[in-house]
Amino acid sequence: MFFVIPDLLTADEVRRVREKLDSGNFVQGAGTSANPSTSAKNNLQISYEDSRQNDARQIIEAAFERNPMFQFLALPKKVAPLTFNRYDVGMYYKDHIDHAIIGGEDKVRGDVSTTVFLTDPRTYKGGELVLHLDSQEIPVKLEAGQAVVYSATLMHRVNTVTDGSRVAAVTSIQSTVKNTEQRALMGDMARVMRWTQDIAPNAAENQVLMRIYNNLLRMWSEL
Secondary structure (H helix, E strand, O other), rough: OOOEEEEOHHHHHHHHHHHHOOOOEEEEEEEHHOOOOOOOOOOOEOOOOOOOHHHHHHHHHHHHOOOHHHHHHHHEEEEEOOOEEEEEEOEOOOEEEEEEEEEEOOOOOOEEEEHHHHHHHHHOEOOOEEEEEOOOEEEOOOOHHHHHHHEEEOOOOEEEEEEOOOOEEEEEEEEOOOHHHHHHHHHHHHHHHHHHHHHHHOOOOOHHHHHHHHHHHHHOOOO
């Protein structure tokens, strides 16, 4: 399961986030690798002690809150603190699956992963996020301000950057619907609901779909 949010951040929000990050203290990110190999992750991430990331986090977290597509499809219960990473020339992250449990005292179960792209894709080469879905490899390289949300159970990687720099925000989400298959069905139903509301907003079937969606959510959610 994966989906793209085309309008998560406005251009002004991207600018404000980048202003904070571009002056930030980036350090080696290998220590947070989800792959036990020491050579699996070669990137930079903003230092945990750097307070400049807090304002950037607030901007993106507010965007998550207001975006109906994110809310309906990810069904967030908890969102782990965003991590900001940068891939310069020669940097990569080999195939891995994200951590199942994130955080210290306030732990988050990683059901859903999210990458928010913060760099104009025309300014760097390589750096695609590659998702392994069934027998396919799907490369994802989005406009700044767009996001991809995908099941945390998917193997994925970041291809080597060969020119420029790629900056992104990543996080893991604990969903109110723990089961991957059930969450995928809820996502499919949310898409159908949105389609019918756009095509036939006054149709009685919209109420039927809404009832089914909410009753399934009652059956499957964990609060």
